[in-house]
Amino acid sequence: MNSIERGFSLEIKDVWYRYPGADDEVIKGVSTTVGQGELIALTGAGRAGKSTLARLMAGVLLPFSGQILVNGLDNTDEENREKTRPHVGIVFQNPDNQLVAARVEEDVAFGPENLNLPSCEVQRRVDEAIEEVGINHLRERPPHLLSGGERQLLAITGSIAMRPSCLILDEPTAMLDPLNQHNILKVLERLARKGTTIIIITSAWNELIQFDRLWICRDGKLIFDDTPSKQPGNLKTIRGLGTNTGGTAELAFALQEQGVDLPPEAVTMNEMVKYLCRALR
Amino acid sequence: MEMTALKDIKLNIFPGEFLVVAGSTGSGKSTLVQHFNGLLLPTNGRVKVLGKDTTDKKHRNELWRLVGMFFQFPECQFFNATVYDDIAFGLRNLNLDEKTIARRIREALAIMGLPDEVKFAHPGKLSDGTRRLAAMAGTLAPRPKILVLDEPGAGLGPKDKKIVFDRLQCLQKSSGVTIILVTHDMEDAAAYAERVALLKGGQLLRVDKARHILADTGVLREAGLRPPYAVELADRLRQEGIHLPSMPLTVADAAKLLGSLLKQKAGD
Amino acid sequence: MLDGINPGQYIPADSLIHRMDPRAKLIVTVISVLAVILASSLSALLVVLIWSVLVARMSGIKAVFYWRSLKPLWVLLLFSFFFRACFTPGKPFIDTGFLMISYEGIISAGWLVWKLALLVLTSAVVTFTTTPLQLTAALEQMLMPLARIGLPVREMSMMVNLALRFIPTLFQETRLLFMAQWSRGAAFTRGRITDRLKGLVPFIVPLLTNVYQRADELALGMETRCYRVGAVRSRMKPLQFKPLDVVAVLSSNLVLVFVLVQRLG
Ligand SMILES: Nc1ncnc2c1ncn2[C@@H]1O[C@H](COP(=O)(O)OP(=O)(O)OP(=O)(O)O)[C@@H](O)[C@H]1O
Ligand SMILES: Nc1ncnc2c1ncn2[C@@H]1O[C@H](COP(=O)(O)OP(=O)(O)OP(=O)(O)O)[C@@H](O)[C@H]1O
Ligand SMILES: [Mg+2]
Ligand SMILES: [Mg+2]
Numbered sequence: 102m103n104s105i106e107r108g109f110s111l112e113i114k115d116v117w118y119r120y121p122g123a124d125d126e127v128i129k130g131v132s133t134t135v136g137q138g139e140l141i142a143l144t145g146a147g148r149a150g151k152s153t154l155a156r157l158m159a160g161v162l163l164p165f166s167g168q169i170l171v172n173g174l175d176n177t178d179e180e181n182r183e184k185t186r187p188h189v190g191i192v193f194q195n196p197d198n199q200l201v202a203a204r205v206e207e208d209v210a211f212g213p214e215n216l217n218l219p220s221c222e223v224q225r226r227v228d229e230a231i232e233e234v235g236i237n238h239l240r241e242r243p244p245h246l247l248s249g250g251e252r253q254l255l256a257i258t259g260s261i262a263m264r265p266s267c268l269i270l271d272e273p274t275a276m277l278d279p280l281n282q283h284n285i286l287k288v289l290e291r292l293a294r295k296g297t298t299i300i301i302i303t304s305a306w307n308e309l310i311q312f313d314r315l316w317i318c319r320d321g322k323l324i325f326d327d328t329p330s331k332q333p334g335n336l337k338t339i340r341g342l343g344t345n346t347g348g349t350a351e352l353a354f355a356l357q358e359q360g361v362d363l364p365p366e367a368v369t370m371n372e373m374v375k376y377l378c379r380a381l382r
Numbered sequence: 383m384e385m386t387a388l389k390d391i392k393l394n395i396f397p398g399e400f401l402v403v404a405g406s407t408g409s410g411k412s413t414l415v416q417h418f419n420g421l422l423l424p425t426n427g428r429v430k431v432l433g434k435d436t437t438d439k440k441h442r443n444e445l446w447r448l449v450g451m452f453f454q455f456p457e458c459q460f461f462n463a464t465v466y467d468d469i470a471f472g473l474r475n476l477n478l479d480e481k482t483i484a485r486r487i488r489e490a491l492a493i494m495g496l497p498d499e500v501k502f503a504h505p506g507k508l509s510d511g512t513r514r515l516a517a518m519a520g521t522l523a524p525r526p527k528i529l530v531l532d533e534p535g536a537g538l539g540p541k542d543k544k545i546v547f548d549r550l551q552c553l554q555k556s557s558g559v560t561i562i563l564v565t566h567d568m569e570d571a572a573a574y575a576e577r578v579a580l581l582k583g584g585q586l587l588r589v590d591k592a593r594h595i596l597a598d599t600g601v602l603r604e605a606g607l608r609p610p611y612a613v614e615l616a617d618r619l620r621q622e623g624i625h626l627p628s629m630p631l632t633v634a635d636a637a638k639l640l641g642s643l644l645k646q647k648a649g650d
Numbered sequence: 651m652l653d654g655i656n657p658g659q660y661i662p663a664d665s666l667i668h669r670m671d672p673r674a675k676l677i678v679t680v681i682s683v684l685a686v687i688l689a690s691s692l693s694a695l696l697v698v699l700i701w702s703v704l705v706a707r708m709s710g711i712k713a714v715f716y717w718r719s720l721k722p723l724w725v726l727l728l729f730s731f732f733f734r735a736c737f738t739p740g741k742p743f744i745d746t747g748f749l750m751i752s753y754e755g756i757i758s759a760g761w762l763v764w765k766l767a768l769l770v771l772t773s774a775v776v777t778f779t780t781t782p783l784q785l786t787a788a789l790e791q792m793l794m795p796l797a798r799i800g801l802p803v804r805e806m807s808m809m810v811n812l813a814l815r816f817i818p819t820l821f822q823e824t825r826l827l828f829m830a831q832w833s834r835g836a837a838f839t840r841g842r843i844t845d846r847l848k849g850l851v852p853f854i855v856p857l858l859t860n861v862y863q864r865a866d867e868l869a870l871g872m873e874t875r876c877y878r879v880g881a882v883r884s885r886m887k888p889l890q891f892k893p894l895d896v897v898a899v900l901s902s903n904l905v906l907v908f909v910l911v912q913r914l915g
Contacts, residue, residue: 146539147511161874191874194510194537195457199871203660203781210886215876223886241662245822249454250407275536278406278566279608304539345540348611348633355637361644374618380644381624421829451833458826461856472834506863
């Protein structure tokens with residue numbers, strides 16, 4: 102856990118990417134830096150290049166120009182990649198490609214075992230991860246016979262058990278019910294507070310605008326990189342970019358369109374309720 | 383492994399309705415809907431589609447013409463080198479001529495809001511959302527009477543999602559297609575469903591008109607779901623002593639109700 | 651219909667056999683297989699039968715599953731039966747002139763089928779109660795001495811593991827493709843036998859490409875989880891011989907000794 106002590110950093114320097122055989126670039130000059138313990142949401146319309154950017158950051162794809170530095174080490178170098186791989190974990194959109202073993206518990210252990218950790222440490226991490234995600238009841242089941250959402254939970258558990266310094270999740274909760282969605286978000290928030298950098302790709306969350314840092318990707322570029330609720334104008338910009346801003350913001354905008362004057366700070370339901378109580382009593 | 387995924391389910395689906403099947407993760411939604419095209423047969427009890435039992439061999443063999451099935455992981459649904467060939471697979475089994483097939487594919491892709499070039503693409507090289515939409519086009523193209531869609535909105539952005547659901551509703555309203563939609567997002571149910579069936583632990587918790595179920599926060603919470611935003615808001619306001627004249631289901635409803643209330647108040 | 655596709659894979663349960671060290675399971679299996687093959691007298695076969703059934707019962711897995719693992723082999727069993735029955739010379743039992751089945755033939759064929767069934771049962775106990783990862787861990791450790799003479803044991807065992815790992819994937823892929831094609835009216839899933847055969851080609855070809863693609867994606871998935879070919883891995887549950895394992899190995903040896911004594915005596 103050397104990196105945590107030194108602090109994790111991910112630097113993306115003017116990265117371009119084109120899939121082999123394709124004509125057009127999918128990622129067109131992205132530059133940004135990510136620090137330790139940040140919790141970032143990445144969103145954008147379909148085909149914007151979110152998944153591609155995620156794969157680049159995790160070193161699954163290599164940029165065809167530009168650089169990606171993990172803890173200062175250049176990702177394009179094979180030897181560096183071996184070193185940085187344990188630090189950057191990724192969960193793909195389709196969990197099936199990452200499930201390896203014949204039992205849930207064994208599958209969660211697969212990653213930690215590859216890190217060659219002592220048995221008791223592997224066991225501890227597996228138990229903790231399973232407990233946190235709340236899939237204890239599935240422990241003995243074979244992964245390929247689980248329901249879609251259950252497999253998604255398992256893929257997340259397996260990546261958490263490896264305790265990477267940075268975890269990238271591609272639509273991790275698309276098939277989860279609200280309770281599990283909420284739980285996973287809480288787990289990830291806890292991890293972030295303990296120093297793990299978390300990057301979540303999602304297109305449908307209502308909680309998006311409550312993140313400290315939001316990236317919006319459009320046509321291969323990052324066109325928004327800021328705290329959503331920092332400036333009054335931000336929310337409008339985000340909404341204009343086709344992002345789901347959640348029920349409260351939607352309601353606020355709809356009311357404004359009707360000519361109702363709303364204070365701009367209403368972002369959560371609590372705030373909305375408070376405002377309405379004041380106005381309607 | 384042997385386990386009972388569904389238990390004691392009694393459900394009538396009416397022709398031409400928009401039914402949402404909802405429930406928490408692992409509650410048996412996918413298992414249930416796979417009974418509707420004869421893919422799975424009940425170990426006990428019976429499933430009748432258009433009046434005939436799915437265990438009837440002849441009926442079961444013809445069921446695919448009537449019931450279009452969109453799977454939860456559509457990436458597994460592709461088995462051809464291009465999107466075109468894949469959509470054409472179902473159409474060719476209907477013995478349509480190539481010209482009709484080409485037209486139907488063009489139409490189906492357009493319905494899903496996809497550019498026409500997508501048909502030349504290799505399914506594995508599409509983004510996940512696009513692949514989902516293309517797979518849905520493949521389900522629509524044979525024009526089944528009953529459409530079963532297992533979480534079609536998962537991973538789609540709000541814009542794509544709205545296009546898809548609006549088009550589905552349009553099909554239902556204009557052509558009388560029965561739509562059975564699996565989801566856990568009650569906002570979708572609020573905007574589109576006529577009836578909602580709630581599953582919990584493989585059992586049918588309740589099935590009723592959408593506005594009854596969606597307004598009942600208790601039963602939704604019991605099913606592990608979250609009520610629509612508007613309902614939750616109305617609930618919170620009621621606790622604060624503010625009663626809305628009617629129960630809003632969608633954010634748009636709520637905006638209309640609250641807008642007129644607020645203006646009235648301001649006018650006083 | 652899809653239930654017919656049973657990969658004969660691990661079935662979770664909490665039983666003595668599940669808890670055994672996979673190395674002990676492998677040893678017991680090898681010895682039991684030897685005993686089945688070498689059993690030559692009625693009493694020997696009876697002892698072997700009792701032993702196998704005992705082990706199967708202790709595995710905590712329902713008899714139905716063992717029955718199902720035999721089912722796909724019916725054709726093979728029947729074929730071996732007839733082949734043996736028809737081509738063993740001896741006192742005629744049925745003689746049509748063209749085909750002669752002898753008493754000896756029937757007895758020897760029955761013997762053969764009986765042994766084959768027992769072999770299937772014995773191996774089913776192992777595959778039902780042991781996950782591929784456990785199995786290859788056992789293989790790896792047992793073959794480790796050979797690494798000293800330069801054999802790439804670790805790589806070999808991971809290859810076996812990958813092959814075993816791929817069995818469920820293959821079946822799942824088949825299942826999904828079947829579901830996708832069934833839902834869109836593929837010819838081979840229904841109708842006359844000629845239609846089905848014709849539809850088989852459009853099934854097999856995509857199956858192979860899909861499986862190939864899946865293998866590729868899976869390799870990538872394993873890499874993202876820090877798997878490297880040939881690298882040293884630790885284990886969550888280190889292999890450990892317990893008294894139970896010793897008892898099992900000893901008992902199986904007893905059975906084998908009994909069979910050998912019968913054979914020689
Ligand atoms: N393996 C591939 N080969 C070639 N082109 C690809 C490949 N994967 C993605 N693309 C293309 O790159 C573009 C961006 O895809 P990407 O998957 O990054 O989008 P996305 O933002 O994740 O979209 P979605 O929200 O639909 O998942 C798309 O136009 C897609 O067709
Ligand atoms: N092929 C299978 N064999 C055995 N059990 C299965 C199989 N498929 C699903 N199950 C189990 O049956 C239960 C219901 O699964 P199902 O896939 O119907 O859930 P679901 O409601 O669709 O969930 P999700 O929202 O996660 O997709 C789950 O507990 C699951 O683990
Ligand atoms: Mg994507
Ligand atoms: Mg499902």
